[in-house]
Amino acid sequence: MIYFDNSATTKPHAAALETYTKVATHYFANPSSLHKFGQKVRDLHEEARKQVAALMSVRSEDIIFTSGGTESNNLAIKGIARAYQNRGKHILTSKIEHPSVSNVMKELEEEGFQVTYLPVTKSGQVRIDDIKEALREDTILISIMHVNNEVGSIQPIAEIGELLKERELPFFHVDNVQGFAKKELVLSQIDAMSISGHKLHGLRGTGILYKKSTVKLHPEILGGGQEFGLRSGTENTAGIVALAKAMRLSLEDFEKKSSELTALRDYLLEQLEKLDGVTVHTDALHSAPHIICFSAKNHRGEVLVHALEEKEVFVSTTSACSSRAKLESSTLHAMGVSGNQATGAIRVSLSYDNTKAEAEQFIYFLKEILQKINEVVK
Template identity: 50%
Template sequence: MIYFDNSATTKPYKEVVDSFVKVTTDFFGNPSSLHRIGGEADKLLMKARKQIADLLNIKANEIIFTSGGTESNNLAIKGAALMYKNRGKHIITTDIEHPSVRETFEQLEELGFEVTYLPVDEEGRINVADMEKAISRNTILVSVMHVNNEVGTIQPIEEIGRLLKNYPKVLFHVDHVQGVGKVPLDLNLVDLCSFSAHKFHGLKGTGLLYIHEGIQISPLLTGGGQERKYRSGTENVAGFVALAKALRMTLENEKKFLGNIVKIKETIIQGINELEEITIHTPARGSAPHIVNFSIKGFKAEVFLHALEEKDIYVSTTSACSSKKHTTSSTLLSMGVPEEIAKSAIRISLTYENTIEEAIFVVKAIKETVNKLKEVMN
């Protein structure tokens, strides 16, 4: 099997699963309980929080554990908007955000907020000058994803961060879900930042939100007051311990093997570029090392995906959150890609466990599949 759908989810590291099982079995207490078993669980939770903080160069009290990227994005955006609505009700995002951001902004529009959706160029990148023009005295929040989950475009987060330093009343949220372990991000540049463990070989149902010290947001979940009252509910101690281990291992892999994943991506692009039917949407420069998005003219994406699946190769069409809706990629349409071309888009997404040999095999399989489908159509 060749698994090239790592932007949808990654396979958990064995060590991560082992740590989850051990903590679940041996330290099952509720960390809010006052007895010894609860205290042991609480110590593990504090240790995991400290480990993550050290890995991200932030403070432990700036970490709020969540169920993943969707909850982190919702908590950051709704929490900030509701907390600071008396300052103003104007918020800014882009045309190519993940549905968990896009639909959150749409919900806030229904609640009376004014939203500016910034356009992108043909490479899927916003113009920071457009953002500066959009900022008004009523603006309270900007939310921009770091790495686009479909085409891999890297947004100019550092430039945006520097710009927003001139607007201290405007909070800056970044969806860093696709960037972790692939494209470094200095969290000192942002106010709020979302992470999801299953994108870096952790477990589904775990994630975190970075909230810069001194910033307050409104909670979405109230009750027991866990996570500094930002996210009530009994903590998933084993899941968050596993998250810390997955993050450490992934960042170690980034230091050791980033060059190799770049070579794998280059091998794929060079190989499929030889086919005249293929249009590559991922920018040649300024894109993440693990994502390649392309279209095959004249073929439906689902047909091509299943043809590769017959060869035990697993890729995707649009983002995993949108694929079952059979909708055309809004990201590609925003980039100016014609709808017929966008409908045939395929995404390959890599991780550090993939190899050059797999890339060569997949390129060969793509070429064979194109030729086979052309024969059938003719």
């Protein structure tokens, strides 16, 4: 099997699974319980928070554990918007955000907020000049992803942070679900950031929202007041401890692994660009090292996905969250890609576990499939 769908989800690290099993088996008490068994679980929970904070070089009290990237994005965006709506009701975001951001924006618009959707270049990047022009006195939040989940384009996060550093508002939120442990990001000029556990070889149902202490949030889930009163619900301590382990393992030897992954991505791009009728939508100069998006002329994306599946090669049609709906990619549309190409786009997403041999086999199978389909069409 060749698994090239790592932006949808990753295979959990064996050590993370082992950690989860150990904690879930031996430390299953509720961390909010007052007895010593519960307090032992609470200690494990807080130790995991300290480990995550140390890996990110932030304060432990700025780490909020969630169920994943979607919840983290919802809590950050709605939490800031509703907490500061008396200061303004204008928000900036881009036209290529994940649905867990773009759909939240639609909900806020229904509540009376005004949202400006920034365009992107043909490489899938927002322009700093567009942000400057769109900023208003009542802008309270900017939410821009670090790495796009469909084409891998990297946004100018540092430049946006520099632009905002002298302003009290707006706050700056970054969806870093696809970027964490793949592309470095300095947090000093970011106010909030979302991370998903299952995108970095942790378990599903785990995530993180980093939030500076200066940022107030309106809680979205009310109950027992867990996670500093911002995310109520009995904590998933086993998953959280496993997430801390997965984060540490993902960041080990980062420069070496990133260099190897970039070389693998570049090999695939080189081979894809040699194929007749194939258009690559990922710009290597402005993208992360693990995502490639391409279209094959006159070939529907889902047809290629299923043809590769028969070869035990697993890829996806752009975002896994919307692929079942068979919709035209909003990201590619925003980049100026034509309707047929946007509808038929394929996403290949790599992990540090993938190999050159797998990449070579993928190209071989893809050539074979495209040739057979072309013969049928003729």
